[in-house]
Each structure stands twice: as C-alpha cells, then as structure tokens.
Amino acid sequence: MSDANAQALVVEDARIVISLEGDFLRPLSVDLGEFRDQPTVVSDPFDLRCYTTNRFIRSVDTYRGVLLKDLILKAGLRPEPPGEFKRTVFMAVAQDGYVVTFSWHELFNTPVGERVIVAYECGGRTITSEEGAPILFSGADILPAPRHVKRLARIVARVLTV
Numbered sequence: 001m002s003d004a005n006a007q008a009l010v011v012e013d014a015r016i017v018i019s020l021e022g023d024f025l026r027p028l029s030v031d032l033g034e035f036r037d038q039p040t041v042v043s044d045p046f047d048l049r050c051y052t053t054n055r056f057i058r059s060v061d062t063y064r065g066v067l068l069k070d071l072i073l074k075a076g077l078r079p080e081p082p083g084e085f086k087r088t089v090f091m092a093v094a095q096d097g098y099v100v101t102f103s104w105h106e107l108f109n110t111p112v113g114e115r116v117i118v119a120y121e122c123g124g125r126t127i128t129s130e131e132g133a134p135i136l137f138s139g140a141d142i143l144p145a146p147r148h149v150k151r152l153a154r155i156v157a158r159v160l161t162v
C-alpha cells in the first residue's frame with residue numbers, strides 16, 4: 001500500500017459520521033469531527049450495569065463528546081404546525097439494529113437532555129471502532145447500560161400522532 005493510501009485510511013477511520021433522518025427540517029449527515037473545535041461535554045465516570053439483570057459490566061472513565069441535543073438542533077425540527085415538534089420521539093439506532101428512544105421533552109425540557117452525549121473520547125483517549133465508537137450515553141439514567149449504545153449509526157425523528 002502506498003503512503004498516500006495508508007494516510008487516506010487513517011483519515012477515513014477518524015471520521016465518525018451519524019445520519020439524522022425522518023421528521024427533521026434538514027435531514028443530514030454530521031461528522032463529529034466538525035464539533036471538535038466547539039465546547040464539548042464531559043461525563044462523570046460511572047459503573048455500567050445492565051437493566052435486565054442488574055449485572056455489573058465494568059467501570060467506565062469520563063466520556064467526551066457532543067450533546068445529542070446539539071446534533072438535533074443542527075438538523076432542526078419543523079416549526080409548523082406550531083408546537084407539533086414537542087411530540088417528536090428520537091430513535092437512536094446502532095449499526096447492529098439496537099434501538100433506544102428519547103422524547104423531545106426529555107431532551108429539551110428536563111435535566112436528562114443536558115447529559116445525553118455522543119462520545120468519541122474516553123479517559124482522554126479516542127474511542128476506537130472496536131471499542132464501539134461512537135457511543136451514545138445517557139448520563140442521568142438510573143441504570144446506564146440500556147442507553148449506552150455502541151456504534152451509533154443514526155438518529156431517526158418521528159412526530160407521533162394518536
């Protein structure tokens with residue numbers, strides 16, 4: 001392999017792209033690298049524990065990343081009809097098809113939203129794809145494992161109707 005090809009592969013590996021699909025104003029793909037020069041959010045260390053079994057999985061160091069809210073604001077929500085965006089549910093979908101949900105109120109109108117991050121660093125080191133990058137993590141959850149989503153691929157917005 002030429003040096004130029006090797007370099008291209010490294011650059012490709014460093015790009016973490018997440019697509020925002022569904023009921024957004026501007027469905028788009030975002031490269032988390034674009035956020036590196038903006039203020040980032042750092043979570044506290046925590047113990048990963050499964051909701052279903054209460055099993056302790058492992059201790060996790062501080063994550064650094066961007067707020068899910070900020071990614072959503074980049075894609076925007078439709079202003080019309082007025083207030084309809086408050087019925088939006090966001091599905092965070094991993095590469096393996098694992099899905100978790102967040103409501104608009106939870107993210108934008110409760111303290112939970114201040115602690116939902118898409119992380120690309122752990123303990124000051126870049127998270128590798130083998131380690132599950134990018135990782136979506138909801139830092140205010142009682143049991144963190146279910147909404148600790150490895151290999152996040154997309155955020156799908158759906159405005160619910162009764």
Ligand SMILES: Nc1nc2c(c(=O)[nH]1)N[C@H]1C(S)=C(S)[C@@H](COP(=O)(O)O)O[C@H]1N2
Binds near residue numbers: 094095146150151
């Ligand atoms: N992408 C993805 N992330 C996931 C899951 C999954 O199946 N796929 N399972 C969740 C659940 S229920 C648990 S308990 C933990 C398991 O973490 P581990 O795979 O690192 O042991 O991952 C969480 N994140």
Ligand SMILES: [Mo]
Binds near residue numbers: 051146
């Ligand atoms: Mo779990």
